[in-house]
Amino acid sequence: MPAAKTALDPARLTTAVERLFSVLRHGNPPNDISLTAASTLRRLEREGPRRLTDLAAAEGVTQPAMTQLAQRLERDGLAERTTDATDGRVVLVRVTQAGRDLLARRRTVRAEHLAALLRDLSAEDEALIAAALPALERLAP
């Protein structure tokens, strides 16, 4: 009997995620982009060009909000909007190299911040977290 399966307490995990998020967020570069902006850029990097409405639905914001976000991203050079050859109505949003660079910089800064936190953590704890990481990624795909 390989141990009573440890039940995962959702409330506890929720609190832990909230706390972690707060801590990690403060390790962000100054003048950082918004949550939605970052999430959208990451999605564009991961999945390639997407339509506005797709993005809005995926990010859980309204279509006008995504239109405005795309305009800001374009203004800041982080994304481009192009038209779809097969449908004149749609706007395809694509991350630019500057956008990729920004994401890379963010990752570097946060990695350093987290690395500092990890120095106070035991190797066992770090290994446990590393082992759970793929599962966490599957939890919020």
Added chain:
Amino acid sequence: MPAAKTALDPARLTTAVERLFSVLRHGNPPNDISLTAASTLRRLEREGPRRLTDLAAAEGVTQPAMTQLAQRLERDGLAERTTDATDGRVVLVRVTQAGRDLLARRRTVRAEHLAALLRDLSAEDEALIAAALPALERLAP
């Protein structure tokens, strides 16, 4: 071979936490309080009454912003401002019972939302996350 110890990729963990947080956040009730407001309330609940400048520094916002936030929290009955007996300049902010109740409601909602996500996760993944939970809590104390 018990596996080369998997190094924990800080960028991946940060991204996973951000995504999880986003998912949990979208399960929030409408008219939810701001990120900073929630984080501040949680801090007050966890650490007891704090002064304004402390809170501003801890939350990474400016002092005028924290003054405004405290006023909103007070207006909404979620926190109180009291004076410090030993220093007449100081304002101590304290969470009220209504504030605690709000936090509790938020946690309930999020926990339910998370529980729904967990139903789509394999038992193995859930066990991995459960095993890592104490480590995560130590990471963001």
Added chain:
DNA sequence: ACCTGATACATAACATGCTTTTATAAGTGC
């Protein structure tokens, strides 16, 4: 070819929350 309705996006008007900046007032400690 032409209407019709659906679809994709933009725009307008508004609310919140945060930032800076600047000024003010009040308490503390020497």
Added chain:
DNA sequence: GCACTTATAAAAGCATGTTATGTATCAGGT
């Protein structure tokens, strides 16, 4: 009294979201 600290206040601006409405394009039937 003076310098410093703590907090408040108010103005101007930006970011981010909402709802409601407009506009352009497409797809299909006649």
